[in-house]
Amino acid sequence: MSTRPARSGVTARVLDVLGAFTARTPALSLSDIARRTDLPLTTVHRLVGELTAGGALDRGDDGRYTIGLRLWEIAHLAPASTGLREAAMPFLEDLHEVTRHNVQLAVLDSADPGEVVYVERLSTRDAVSIVTRPGSRMPACATGVGLVLLAHADPADAERVLARPLRRFTPHTVCDPDDVRALLAQARAGGFVISDRQVEPVSLSVAAPVRSGDGPVVAALSVVVPADGTNPHTWVPAVRAAARGISRALGAARP
Incomplete structure (x- = not known):
């Protein structure tokens, strides 16, 4: 619903x-x-x-x-396409240069917290294939950025999302509400989340929250890498550092 x-x-x-x-x-x-x-x-x-x-x-x-x-x-006059994207781009580009993988920035749909909207995506020709692009949307529960954003959303909104049937993309998609709640708790406690082969069986994502300075979470950043032969925890420090950099930039930009 x-x-x-x-x-x-x-x-x-x-x-x-x-x-x-x-x-x-x-x-x-x-x-x-x-x-x-x-x-x-x-x-x-x-x-x-x-x-x-x-x-x-x-x-x-x-x-x-x-x-x-x-x-x-x-x-392109929407806030997510102006202030947020402008503040984030230098950090997205640095993270992309370091990882040479897909780097994404997304926000939660305020009208439907069950979906995320992608603000930006940087990629290379030889990076693992992904289905997202700027302006596209995906179910929050199946994506790294979505899990981060839902973890920091209003708990009542999160529960309404979990009350719906959750879409399964692959055999690895987490569709049990209690298992999703566990991922949300991990995202809040650890400051990052790993979404392992939930959308495509060939890839996983590592995501971290972006705050408005020291304020609320306003976006999420992720890197999407091949699932095979990857230790996702090796990407956590770089993703979290980029997310903190964007947060500082947003804090400096606030009046």
């Missing part, structure tokens, strides 16, 4: 239309959008026309639609 508040009206329908686009399906026809949103085709035609006129959607030569540049510009 989602924790998102119920929505209705034109704004809700517009958001549903925009939400029909995903990383796997970045181009959609009118009928595709109608099917994904359960909206009448006439309504979709009207909304898509208005969004296209405003630059939020682009229409291709094949008649399909994609997210437009105007929406991308607006999205």
